Amino acid sequence: MIVACSIDRRFAELAGVMLYSLEKNGGIPDAQVFILGDGLRASDKEMLQACAKRKLCFIDVEGDILSKISGLKTTSYWSRATYARLYLPELLADRHDRLLYLDADTLIKKSLAPLADLSFEGRAVAAVPYDDPTRFNPSLGREANTPYFNAGVLLVDIDAWNAQDYTARIARLLQARSFDFLDQDVLNLTTEGNFVHLPGHWNAQKGWEDYSQASIVHFTHAKPNTKECEHPEKATFLEYRKQTPWRSARLITNRDRRIRTLLLSIRKKWQWLSAFAR
């Protein structure tokens, strides 16, 4: 099994703690771990590597991948890193393996080994469906009860994905229109409700009743490195964080985040302008 996470600098801290939790509790020491990074500095990569026991494989979002996604709409929430991950199964086509995509805002609490054995039943992806898909489907112009999954924990059968040309279908959708839940909407449209339904403990989101039963906790709302987060698993996050280079990082406030996002967008515009001038 291959594990992958796609981030820009703002998510390095969360990704670092996620990686630490993966090493501590994930139980898949032989899995190769890819970090798709948009604008990560050498120092970010060193800090991320310090969270892991195994050697991480960094892929920079540039060149070929970047040319595929440049021109697509990005916002402070939907970064280029979000798009880049959609190209991973194509990039790893020769691996004939399964790919576990994890959001940076997840925490691994129990062994992931069962996911390495799970049967895809001929489908290309496995994910945790929302109890109520009706809030997502209408804007996608499809039947309200079509199963719809959260894309923060996504298991992909690389061969089946490529056999069904998902990457090309995704690229066409992204060019054709905009979406409320970008990559998640696009992934759901592409699979057309035809995915393996994983039990909720593989992606325990806000409102999950008992986090001691969760295999993967997903901080879908306030992030655990922020002041305002009141998530029951924030304490676990902070405990794990003590074992990473972010051990003494300050908890982020709303104001910090606005400033960071602004600086990042200025930097990106600057890069774009200077590329254009060349």
Ligand SMILES: [Mn+2]
């Ligand atoms: Mn997430």
